Amino acid sequence: MKWEASAVIVSLVLTTEVNPSFTDVTAAAGVAFVHENSPTTNKYLVETMGGGVALLDFDNDGWLDVFFTNGAKLQDPMPPDARPVKSDPRFWNRLYRNNRNGTFTDVTQKAHVHGTGYSMGVAVGDYDNDGFEDLYVTQYGSNVLYHNNGDGAFSDVTNRAGVAADGWSSSAAFFDFDNDGRLDLFVCRYLRWTFQSNVYCGERRPGYREYCHPSSFQAVTNVLYRNNGDGTFTDVSTKSGIDRVAGKALGVAVADYDADGWTDIFVANDSIPCFLFHNNRDGTFSESALTAGVAVNVDGKPFAGMGTDFSDYDNDGRPDVFVTTLSNETYAIYRNNGNGTFTYTTGETNVGQETRVFSGWGTRFVDYDNDGWKDLFAAQGHVLDTIELTSDHLKYRQPSLLLHNEQGRFAAVARDGALSYPWAGRGAAFGDIDNDGHVDIVLGTCGQRGTILRNDVGNRNHWLALQLVGTRSNRDGLGAQVRTTTDGALPQFFTVTTAGSYQSASDRRLLVGLGDATAVRSIEVRWPSGTVQQLRDVNANQTLTIKEPRK
Amino acid sequence: MVLMAVAAHALPVLLAAQLIAMQASARAEPARALLKTASAALEAGRNTEAAEEFKKILAIDKNLPAAYVGLGVALARLSRYSESIAAFQEGIRLAPHNAALHYNLGVVYDKQGDERRAMEAFTEATRADPGYAPAYFNVGVIHQAHARYDEAAIAYREALRAKPEHVDALSNLAIVYGKLGRFGDAIDACDSLLRVNPQSARAHYTKGWALSRLDRWTEAADAYTRALAIDPRYVDASVALGIAYSQLGREAKAVDTLRAAVGLQPDRVDAHVALGASYGNLGRWDAAATEFETAIALDPRAAAAHYNLGRAYARLARRDDAIRAYTEAIRIDRDYGEAHLNLALAYADEGRHAEAIAHYKEALRVRPDYSAARFNLALALFATGQRAAALEEERALRAVDTNLADQLHRLISK
Numbered sequence: 001m002k003w004e005a006s007a008v009i010v011s012l013v014l015t016t017e018v019n020p021s022f023t024d025v026t027a028a029a030g031v032a033f034v035h036e037n038s039p040t041t042n043k044y045l046v047e048t049m050g051g052g053v054a055l056l057d058f059d060n061d062g063w064l065d066v067f068f069t070n071g072a073k074l075q076d077p078m079p080p081d082a083r084p085v086k087s088d089p090r091f092w093n094r095l096y097r098n099n100r101n102g103t104f105t106d107v108t109q110k111a112h113v114h115g116t117g118y119s120m121g122v123a124v125g126d127y128d129n130d131g132f133e134d135l136y137v138t139q140y141g142s143n144v145l146y147h148n149n150g151d152g153a154f155s156d157v158t159n160r161a162g163v164a165a166d167g168w169s170s171s172a173a174f175f176d177f178d179n180d181g182r183l184d185l186f187v188c189r190y191l192r193w194t195f196q197s198n199v200y201c202g203e204r205r206p207g208y209r210e211y212c213h214p215s216s217f218q219a220v221t222n223v224l225y226r227n228n229g230d231g232t233f234t235d236v237s238t239k240s241g242i243d244r245v246a247g248k249a250l251g252v253a254v255a256d257y258d259a260d261g262w263t264d265i266f267v268a269n270d271s272i273p274c275f276l277f278h279n280n281r282d283g284t285f286s287e288s289a290l291t292a293g294v295a296v297n298v299d300g301k302p303f304a305g306m307g308t309d310f311s312d313y314d315n316d317g318r319p320d321v322f323v324t325t326l327s328n329e330t331y332a333i334y335r336n337n338g339n340g341t342f343t344y345t346t347g348e349t350n351v352g353q354e355t356r357v358f359s360g361w362g363t364r365f366v367d368y369d370n371d372g373w374k375d376l377f378a379a380q381g382h383v384l385d386t387i388e389l390t391s392d393h394l395k396y397r398q399p400s401l402l403l404h405n406e407q408g409r410f411a412a413v414a415r416d417g418a419l420s421y422p423w424a425g426r427g428a429a430f431g432d433i434d435n436d437g438h439v440d441i442v443l444g445t446c447g448q449r450g451t452i453l454r455n456d457v458g459n460r461n462h463w464l465a466l467q468l469v470g471t472r473s474n475r476d477g478l479g480a481q482v483r484t485t486t487d488g489a490l491p492q493f494f495t496v497t498t499a500g501s502y503q504s505a506s507d508r509r510l511l512v513g514l515g516d517a518t519a520v521r522s523i524e525v526r527w528p529s530g531t532v533q534q535l536r537d538v539n540a541n542q543t544l545t546i547k548e549p550r551k
Numbered sequence: 552m553v554l555m556a557v558a559a560h561a562l563p564v565l566l567a568a569q570l571i572a573m574q575a576s577a578r579a580e581p582a583r584a585l586l587k588t589a590s591a592a593l594e595a596g597r598n599t600e601a602a603e604e605f606k607k608i609l610a611i612d613k614n615l616p617a618a619y620v621g622l623g624v625a626l627a628r629l630s631r632y633s634e635s636i637a638a639f640q641e642g643i644r645l646a647p648h649n650a651a652l653h654y655n656l657g658v659v660y661d662k663q664g665d666e667r668r669a670m671e672a673f674t675e676a677t678r679a680d681p682g683y684a685p686a687y688f689n690v691g692v693i694h695q696a697h698a699r700y701d702e703a704a705i706a707y708r709e710a711l712r713a714k715p716e717h718v719d720a721l722s723n724l725a726i727v728y729g730k731l732g733r734f735g736d737a738i739d740a741c742d743s744l745l746r747v748n749p750q751s752a753r754a755h756y757t758k759g760w761a762l763s764r765l766d767r768w769t770e771a772a773d774a775y776t777r778a779l780a781i782d783p784r785y786v787d788a789s790v791a792l793g794i795a796y797s798q799l800g801r802e803a804k805a806v807d808t809l810r811a812a813v814g815l816q817p818d819r820v821d822a823h824v825a826l827g828a829s830y831g832n833l834g835r836w837d838a839a840a841t842e843f844e845t846a847i848a849l850d851p852r853a854a855a856a857h858y859n860l861g862r863a864y865a866r867l868a869r870r871d872d873a874i875r876a877y878t879e880a881i882r883i884d885r886d887y888g889e890a891h892l893n894l895a896l897a898y899a900d901e902g903r904h905a906e907a908i909a910h911y912k913e914a915l916r917v918r919p920d921y922s923a924a925r926f927n928l929a930l931a932l933f934a935t936g937q938r939a940a941a942l943e944e945e946r947a948l949r950a951v952d953t954n955l956a957d958q959l960h961r962l963i964s965k
Contacts, residue, residue, distance in 0.1 A: 041962070205900070207958060299799065329800070385954055388923055388952055389922075389926060389927075396954045397954055
């Protein structure tokens with residue numbers, strides 16, 4: 001508990017005139033998913049993690065479907081050798097197919113993706129380049145790779161693929177680290193913990209037991225799997241240098257921050273310095289967060305990094321880093337200086353002021369109003385479900401954060417409607433569910449229902465959706481760098497990725513906000529293969545598929 | 552609120568002296584010579600001598616307004632307010648447009664507690680001289696004292712229009728803007744002053760204060776640091792910087808800064824409380840308790856110091872001392888909800904459930920939505936066999952905090 005000094009703290013929320021009007025359409029959509037974290041009086045740490053979300057078009061009908069991860073039944077206390085049990089359908093992971101009319105159908109059983117353990121996160125990528133998105137579900141225990149059969153069902157191919165990992169995984173990311181046209185897999189592992197190593201934390205008073213701080217447990221290494229191209233993967237954690245450092249990883253995002261054509265990895269660690277794995281272009285990585293300036297905050301202190309994004313917020317053509325953290329820390333935003341280093345801009349971007357009392361998880365830079373500047377969304381909620389007992393000003397359930405990007409500086413958007421509802425927010429996935437050109441958001445929670453937030457901004461700004469199809473590069477085009485230019489506005493820069501956020505996977509299609517421009521003057525695509533593709537004078541308000549030239 | 556020093560009562564002397572120098576009458580050489588002597592006596596604080604000298608001047612030349620100003624100021628300093636008022640009024644009769652006479656009359660009225668007349672006099676001063684900044688400033692002070700913040704802001708803005716470098720007006724305007732929730736305007740006001748006078752420690756401090764109200768603690772710490780670079784003995788800035796460091800989680804720096812503050816001003820109660828809080832955040836409970844005890848020795852009615860001392864004692868397992876400290880905090884402030892809750896928890900730890908329940912209820916009397924108090928009240932009721940009452944409290948808790956209600960339900964339904 002923070003002591004009260006003589007100063008009285010008053011938090012103000014600055015508002016802009018923009019009114020986003022996101023609408024909670026979950027019930028109307030027929031989505032009845034409830035995350036079950038199975039809370040116990042023993043305060044097992046896994047209970048705090050909440051669920052992840054994926055937005056993917058698993059049946060290639062052009063409409064985004066939704067996948068939620070779920071917990072499993074825990075005993076209170078857990079007997080030795082007991083495992084979380086997922087047999088009760090209320091603990092199942094769930095896949096909802098988009099009916100293309102604003103409603104969804106639960107196809108979990110037909111798709112065979114209900115799962116087996118205490119699930120955490122999800123990654124999406126077409127690892128075998130067969131044209132169908134596959135799913136990787138992280139868990140406490142071993143993870144699961146689901147191959148999309150293309151017929152509405154998935155197959156558990158974990159053992160054959162060799163990607164089970166072990167221990168406790170959180171977020172994961174599909175990306176092509178060696179530019180060989182096949183998606184590899186990075187898996188965040190949280191820390192070394194078992195039900196038996198759980199310890200008592202918090203005051204010894206009924207109701208005051210708390211989930212332990214991660215400092216009570218040892219760090220662990222992350223895992224990098226290289227795709228062999230035959231349905232199997234090789235663990236290259238040691239060979240690549242990824243396992244030279246142990247962390248407490250919760251979030252991962254990928255981008256080419258030094259514009260050398262090779263994808264780098266940013267990892268948000270919980271209460272220890274973050275990692276930036278620089279891709280050495282030879283199959284190895286160098287951890288360089290400290291020298292790059294993204295390991296700690298401006299005071300040189302680590303923070304409770306949870307969700308993250310690696311994207312260009314100031315339209316200077318370089319991916320920046322954003323990390324959500326715990327209350328009283330302020331979220332961290334780092335501007336890419338273009339020389340391999342970053343500057344901590346939490347203060348000057350106003351992000352610090354707007355986030356100090358919140359705890360953030362799933363997040364992404366998304367241009368919700370299509371004005372050509374990526375805004376910032378974060379799912380929020382404190383990690384301690386007893387926080388109200390020990391703090392007067394912090395809440396367990398918190399409204400979601402939406403900050404409007406005003407040319408590189410962020411201002412809070414008035415919280416109304418669905419944005420004002422207090423959630424124990426965790427995962428968040430982003431994509432245009434109703435194909436109206438406005439990005440929608442799906443929230444995962446901890447012990448609450450999953451939520452679909454439909455973007456009803458309804459402004460007249462124009463947009464362009466881009467779907468990349470790789471040929472020499474991986475089929476999803478993950479890692480491709482896209483630069484769009486319109487008259488009268490700064491160019492915009494994107495990396496195609498499903499990764500980022502927290503334990504979640506977003507739509508790989510790019511949504512480009514165009515403001516009042518009715519056309520894009522030029523689109524430049526730098527494919528992971530090295531191919532550079534140019535398109536000119538593309539009309540707005542359409543979804544454009546860009547196929548990589550074969551030669 | 553961090554109240555800025557309001558300098559209304561320090562201004563008359565200087566003004567009187569300046570006026571005397573400017574308006575020395577050339578009517579009579581003896582009077583001119585005496586004016587110099589009287590002014591020197593007034594400036595030196597020899598008020599009785601000054602009063603006599605001004606009386607001699609007026610005996611020579613009754614139509615010399617500057618002498619009435621000097622006489623009135625000297626008499627006011629001697630607390631001879633009736634005579635002082637008479638002198639100013641006589642001066643005004645002779646020179647109704649002399650702003651200094653109206654202004655000083657207003658100051659004396661204010662010293663007598665007659666704010667209505669003081670306000671009238673200050674207003675007359677501004678009518679006589681629309682550029683008379685001190686009068687606008689004091690109008691602002693009176694409005695501010697009565698929570699008429701919009702009116703106060705107008706007056707301070709007028710003072711700043713008349714004298715853009717008026718630091719006190721700027722500081723108070725910033726506070727008034729703060730009261731109105733216009734912290735951005737407060738920061739803008741400080742920036743305006745800093746453009747005129749970048750070396751104004753007060754402006755940096757006030758800007759830091761406004762930034763802190765917006766939770767912009769990093770920038771606030773920077774502003775306080777700038778204030779201290781200009782004036783290293785600026786204790787207000789030192790205390791505020793320590794608190795800012797604490798808010799930023801930089802407790803070691805907070806301790807260093809606050810220790811420096813109490814070194815500069817050992818009787819500064821809020822500095823000891825803040826220092827104790829920072830020690831507490833570092834888990835140094837003994838040191839925290841010592842600071843709170845020092846604060847209490849300086850001000851036995853500092854309820855927050857007693858409350859925080861109780862929390863430090865509780866951490867040191869000195870439960871009886873903690874109970875005494877919480878009880879004292881409540882004796883000073885019976886509506887101290889946090890003290891009621893912590894006292895109740897201490898009683899509960901001792902198995903004194905009836906007393907615990909009574910203080911949980913007191914905490915809820917103060918703050919009906921105090922979810923932590925209701926949570927513990929329900930547990931105490933349940934522990935004493937009052938299951939129905941506990942369930943009733945669970946229902947009430949659910950109305951304000953479903954998460955804690957769920958937690959409670961798991962505990963009392965097992």
